[in-house]
Amino acid sequence: MKGFVVKEFLHIFRDHRTMLILFGMPIAQVLLFGFAITNEINHASIAVFDKARDSKSLELQQKLTASGYFDINMQLENTKSIEKAFQSGKVKEIVVIPPQFEKTLELDQPTTIQLINDASDPNTANLISSYTSAILMDFAASINPQANSLPVTTETTMLYNPELKGVFMFVPGTITILLMLVSAMMTSISIAREKEMGTMEVLLISPLKPYQIILGKVLPYVVFSFVNAMVILILAYSIFEMPVNGSLLLLLAESLLFILMALAMGLFISTVSNSQQTAMLLSMFALMLPTILLSGFVFPVENMPLALQWLSHLMPSKWFIIIVKSIMLKGLGIAYLWQETLIILLMAFIFIILSIKKFEVRLKLK
Amino acid sequence: MKPVIEVENLVKKFGNFVANDSLTFSVFPGEIFGFLGANGAGKTTTIKILCGLSAPTSGKVSVAGYDVYRHSELIKKNIGYMSQKFSLYEDLSITENFQFYGGIYGLSRNEIRERTKALLNRLDFLKAQNEVLRNIPQGWKQKLAFSVAVMHQPKVVFLDEPTGGVDPITRRQFWELIYEQANNGTTIFVTTHYMDEAEYCGRVSIMVDGKIEALDSPEKLKNQFAVNSMNDVFVKLARAAK
Numbered sequence: 001m002k003g004f005v006v007k008e009f010l011h012i013f014r015d016h017r018t019m020l021i022l023f024g025m026p027i028a029q030v031l032l033f034g035f036a037i038t039n040e041i042n043h044a045s046i047a048v049f050d051k052a053r054d055s056k057s058l059e060l061q062q063k064l065t066a067s068g069y070f071d072i073n074m075q076l077e078n079t080k081s082i083e084k085a086f087q088s089g090k091v092k093e094i095v096v097i098p099p100q101f102e103k104t105l106e107l108d109q110p111t112t113i114q115l116i117n118d119a120s121d122p123n124t125a126n127l128i129s130s131y132t133s134a135i136l137m138d139f140a141a142s143i144n145p146q147a148n149s150l151p152v153t154t155e156t157t158m159l160y161n162p163e164l165k166g167v168f169m170f171v172p173g174t175i176t177i178l179l180m181l182v183s184a185m186m187t188s189i190s191i192a193r194e195k196e197m198g199t200m201e202v203l204l205i206s207p208l209k210p211y212q213i214i215l216g217k218v219l220p221y222v223v224f225s226f227v228n229a230m231v232i233l234i235l236a237y238s239i240f241e242m243p244v245n246g247s248l249l250l251l252l253a254e255s256l257l258f259i260l261m262a263l264a265m266g267l268f269i270s271t272v273s274n275s276q277q278t279a280m281l282l283s284m285f286a287l288m289l290p291t292i293l294l295s296g297f298v299f300p301v302e303n304m305p306l307a308l309q310w311l312s313h314l315m316p317s318k319w320f321i322i323i324v325k326s327i328m329l330k331g332l333g334i335a336y337l338w339q340e341t342l343i344i345l346l347m348a349f350i351f352i353i354l355s356i357k358k359f360e361v362r363l364k365l366k
Numbered sequence: 367m368k369p370v371i372e373v374e375n376l377v378k379k380f381g382n383f384v385a386n387d388s389l390t391f392s393v394f395p396g397e398i399f400g401f402l403g404a405n406g407a408g409k410t411t412t413i414k415i416l417c418g419l420s421a422p423t424s425g426k427v428s429v430a431g432y433d434v435y436r437h438s439e440l441i442k443k444n445i446g447y448m449s450q451k452f453s454l455y456e457d458l459s460i461t462e463n464f465q466f467y468g469g470i471y472g473l474s475r476n477e478i479r480e481r482t483k484a485l486l487n488r489l490d491f492l493k494a495q496n497e498v499l500r501n502i503p504q505g506w507k508q509k510l511a512f513s514v515a516v517m518h519q520p521k522v523v524f525l526d527e528p529t530g531g532v533d534p535i536t537r538r539q540f541w542e543l544i545y546e547q548a549n550n551g552t553t554i555f556v557t558t559h560y561m562d563e564a565e566y567c568g569r570v571s572i573m574v575d576g577k578i579e580a581l582d583s584p585e586k587l588k589n590q591f592a593v594n595s596m597n598d599v600f601v602k603l604a605r606a607a608k
Contacts, residue, residue, distance in 0.1 A: 003465065003468075007458065007466045010462060011455070014457040014498075015457060198451030201449060201451070202448075205417045205418075205447040205524075206442060206470045207443045207472070209439075
């Protein structure tokens, strides 16, 4: 048993590709998701069509730039140039300030500032326009602090992630994907490799019991997956200042449970595939894609058609993402998460039973 | 002498297909038993049953003194196995492979060290002990695999086409190893497609369509079928197959 685990570690350490996937992936993914794929706006370039050109309109422009979210790259002179500005691709939004801006404000009359967005990229357009509106609202309030009623009164509070940091959304998803990848894909491939090489036959003929073979194969990956989860958490904490508001212990325990679930899935895949390629493809299509697409990691589940929403309930990763987010951001305890935990536990159980059944059937028939 | 493998009326069915049709034979300690048959004749099924990997449908089977129905775990401790496909772990060194398989069979660290040294010495391969298996030629791998299969000193070694894809000189050397092992009292149960190798066996059984059609020493079989070589014996029998 000990020798088996040692051997498995040797396999992993000798294989540079496996090592790269095991340790390069988490770091690359977290950094990628954290820095590159972001929902935040940072120095978005916009243009201003200032029809007023008075002190208030200038003040407004300064406020926009001072926020750090926007760079005013262009001053437009006439309506025609609006279209040109967008076509040049240099600006994402145009703020149109009406004539006699200052005067209207002094007279306490309502005024409208027009925001024109390049909606060919709808998500970004939405984000930029809401950021701008927020700044404009702020501006309106600062001009007339005593006024009982502002022209517009919306107040949005962003709970749990007040700065709307993208990385807070991505870290739970990334942990999930990586645990899935390392646990399920790696184990299924490594078991399939023994079958392909013919060494599995020898193991089965040896006095080792099937459960010992499975444990020996799986144990190293449990360790690696766990280390991976830690690395991601440490990266998230140290580079992106992502907090762990809830209990770290609970988080680790839940991760372990999810790892077990993923391993059980990997085992199941390995029982139905006889070559490394099959195992890899099955893991990719049956595990990775649904994890990415249906778990709510990239696309919000609420916006999916009903059928897909139902399907997403079957994704263990969906529940795990909920758990991770709740513990890390909301600081919730097990009292609030027992349902999700139970679902993952149940899934792990089902897959373990299924793969043991499969494994035994193989033994009998072959 | 008490047989080390005893098979009586062994039947194995997969649904309606009869893979092994009431086989009866015994193999004695130190014997080299050739288990021949065309592809699909049912050899692999029988070996799987003898190794405790698959349960027979009916019949009496005992290996190394243990019943396959009740003591398949004990059988596994007392047999060795090597197939053409089996080529150890490519990414581990020779020593690491020996350590791993020795560990599986419950040998102590000292035993593993001593036996590895003795076996590698016999092969004159001690100098390469830390070489990763990937870098070793196929013929050597087969000899190493055989050494690993007998490291725990099993009563019976099953060799499933051990010399497939190996050059004639290495095959010759391989059979020398087999003879040495048999002289030490280990029973060798070997399948092969090379009919010259069949001549090396003490006794040979030839299986056709799930039945054993002939079982005797190569000399007697050649007399019985009035031919000059085992090859002709085999062809005569296999032609009769469905």
